[in-house]
Amino acid sequence: xxxxxxxxxxxxxxxxxxxxxxxxxxxxxxxxxxxxxxxxxxxxxxxxxxxxxxxxxxxxxxxxxxxxxxxxxxxxxxxxxxxxxxxxxxxxxxxxxxxxxxxxxxxxxxxxxxxxxxxxxxxxxxxxxxxxxxxxxxxxxxxxxxxxxxxxxxxxxxxxxxxxxxxxxxxxxxxxxxxxxxxxxxxxxxxxxxxxxxxxxxxxxxxxxxxxxxxxxxxxxxxxxxxxxxxxxxxxxxxxxxxxxxxxxxxxxxxxxxxxxxxxxxxxxxxxxxxxxxxxxxxxxxxxxxxxxxxxxxxxxxxxxxxxxxxxx
Numbered sequence: 001x002x003x004x005x006x007x008x009x010x011x012x013x014x015x016x017x018x019x020x021x022x023x024x025x026x027x028x029x030x031x032x033x034x035x036x037x038x039x040x041x042x043x044x045x046x047x048x049x050x051x052x053x054x055x056x057x058x059x060x061x062x063x064x065x066x067x068x069x070x071x072x073x074x075x076x077x078x079x080x081x082x083x084x085x086x087x088x089x090x091x092x093x094x095x096x097x098x099x100x101x102x103x104x105x106x107x108x109x110x111x112x113x114x115x116x117x118x119x120x121x122x123x124x125x126x127x128x129x130x131x132x133x134x135x136x137x138x139x140x141x142x143x144x145x146x147x148x149x150x151x152x153x154x155x156x157x158x159x160x161x162x163x164x165x166x167x168x169x170x171x172x173x174x175x176x177x178x179x180x181x182x183x184x185x186x187x188x189x190x191x192x193x194x195x196x197x198x199x200x201x202x203x204x205x206x207x208x209x210x211x212x213x214x215x216x217x218x219x220x221x222x223x224x225x226x227x228x229x230x231x232x233x234x235x236x237x238x239x240x241x242x243x244x245x246x247x248x249x250x251x252x253x254x255x256x257x258x259x260x261x262x263x264x265x266x267x268x269x270x271x272x273x274x275x276x277x278x279x280x281x282x283x284x285x286x287x288x289x290x291x292x293x294x295x296x297x298x299x300x301x302x303x304x305x306x307x308x309x310x311x312x313x
Contacts, residue, residue, distance in 0.1 A: 010263050010266075010267065011260070011263070012133045012134050012142060013130070013133050013263075014256075014259040014260050014262070014263040015142050015256055015259070015260070016128075016133050016140075016141035016142045016145060016210065017207075017210070017259050018255045018256030018257070018258065018259035018260065019141075019142060019145035019146055019148075019149055019252065019255070019256060020128070020141070020145050020203055020206050020207045020210060021203065021207070021225055021226075021229065021255045021258075021259070022145075022149060022203075022229060022251065022252030022253070022254070022255035022256060023145070023148060023149060023152060023199060023202060023203035023206070023252070024042070024046065024199070024200050024203035024204070024207075024222065024225070024226055024229075024255075025225070025226045025229030025230055025233075025251045025252065025254065025255045026149075026152060026153070026156070026199055026248055026251050026252060027042065027195075027196040027197065027198070027199030027200040027203070027226070028042060028196065028200070028223065028226030028227060028229070028230055029230050029247075029248065029251045030156075030192055030195060030196040030199070031192060031193060031196045032226075032227065032230055033172075033230060034160075034168060034169055034172045034192065035168065035171065035172040035189060035192040035193075035196075036172045036173075037085075037092040037172075037189065037192075037193070038092055038093040038096070039078075039081065039092060039093075039096045039193060039196065039197075040093060040096035040097050040100055040223055041077055041078060041080075041081045041095075041096040041099045041100055041103075041193070041197055042096075042100075042196075042197065042200045042219065042222050042223050042226060043100045043219045043220060043221070043222050043223055044077065044099060044100035044101070044102075044103030044104060044107070044219055045074045045077045045078070045100075045103065045197045045200045045201050045204065045219065046200055046201075046203070046204045046218055046219030046222040047103065047104075047107045047204065047214070047215065047216055047217065047218040047219040048070075048073050048074060048077055048103055048106065048107055048110070048201055048204065048219075049070040049071070049073060049074050049200065049201025049202060049203070049204030049205045049208075050070070050204040050205055050207060050208030050214040050215075050218055051107045051110040051111050051117070051208075051214045051216070052066070052069050052070045052073045052110060052201070052205070053066040053067060053069070053070040053204075053205035053208060053209065053214070054066075054117050054119050054205075054208050054209070054213070054214035055110055055111060055112075055117060055214070056069055057119060057124050057126075058117065058119055058124070063124075063125055063126065063127055063209075066205065067127075067202060067205050067206075070201045070202060070204065070205035071198045071199075071201055071202045071205075072198070073201055074197040074198040074199070074200055074201025074202065074204075075194040075195070075197060075198040075201075076194075077099055077103060077197045077201070078190075078193040078194035078195070078196060078197030078198065079190060079193070079194050080099045080102075081095045081096050081098075081099045081193050081197070082095075082189060082190030082191075082193040082194065083190065084098060084099065085189065085190075085193075086186035086189055086190055087186075100219075104216065107216050108216055111214065111216060114216075115215065115216050115217075116213050116214060116215040116216065117213060117214045118212060118213040119208075119209070119212055119213060119214075120212070121212065126209045127139075127144055127206065127209055128141040128144050128145065128206055128209050128210045129141065129209065129210065129212070130210055130211060130212065141210055144206075145206065148202075148206065149249075149252050152199065152202075152248075153245050153248045153249060153252070154245070156245075156248060157244060157245040157248070160244060164188075164191075167183045167188050168188050168191065168192050170183060171183060171185050171188045171189065171192075172192075200222075200226075204218065204219070221276065221279070224279060224280070224283055225255070225258065225279070227283065227287075228254070228255075228258045228279070228282065228283040228286060229251055229252075229254040229255035229258055230251050230254060231254070231283070231286045231287055231289075231290075232254035232255075232257050232258055232286050233247070233250035233251040233252070233253060233254030233255075234250070234254075234290070235286055235289045235290060236250070236253075236254065236257065237249075237250035237253065237254070238250070258282065261282055262275070262278065262279065262282065265278050265282070266278075
């Protein structure tokens with residue numbers, strides 16, 4: 001009985017975190033699925049956005065201005081990765097690692113050489129706060145994160161329907177054909193990386209407000225959660241959500257499912273020190289599901305079809 005009561009008590013927090021990280025996962029989706037690039041910049045950007053937002057707010061900036069600056073900081077990080085990849089010929093995954101490595105020092109400078117910077121909800125007007133997660137108010141993080149998710153998905157759906165957005169999608173599908181059609185592939189890749197990391201930094205800014213502090217190590221392992229949300233969304237909702245906007249929604253819901261699974265596992269009494277191990281295990285399982293479906297279930301379906309065909313003869 002204590003297991004279920006503890007789980008129910010923890011559900012609002014898990015859903016709120018899932019929705020916030022879902023915004024980050026949408027950014028990962030843009031590079032991983034749309035552009036077909038493996039970008040590891042997000043592990044650094046996930047700390048940069050929060051650092052910029054919290055430091056600016058503690059110095060008197062409006063929360064909306066701080067969010068905008070966090071988004072721009074993330075875009076600049078994506079710009080660096082894009083330049084390393086397109087102008088210097090460095091593979092995307094290595095370019096992301098280099099930018100991520102540089103961002104650690106930059107994040108420390110942003111935070112005035114402190115490992116973390118706290119922000120008190122009593123002294124600052126935050127958009128989201130952990131203390132409101134179980135209250136039925138407009139400031140509830142679940143409601144705020146849901147609104148942000150809807151707005152971001154709507155804007156991305158509009159953008160990727162424009163000529164520029166379609167060129168990004170075309171480049172991810174077939175860069176050689178896109179180049180033959182006159183698309184500036186390098187520019188499109190840089191733009192996609194900027195947009196992706198801008199969304200990651202925006203999610204970071206919201207998450208740091210939610211937990212009440214920015215930490216220089218906040219982004220460590222963020223790419224794992226982002227990829228987990230993308231894969232879970234694809235596995236669970238691919239047959240239901242086929243529209244582009246619906247796929248983005250599926251990614252966001254995938255992040256929520258991920259945090260719900262983690263919360264269930266933790267409520268079973270496992271050591272919190274094993275959280276990274278548990279996360280890796282959960283991600284590995286969901287990554288394996290598409291492979292198992294293709295190898296065993298589709299194979300069994302084909303065998304059954306052949307058998308039926310032989311019997312019909």
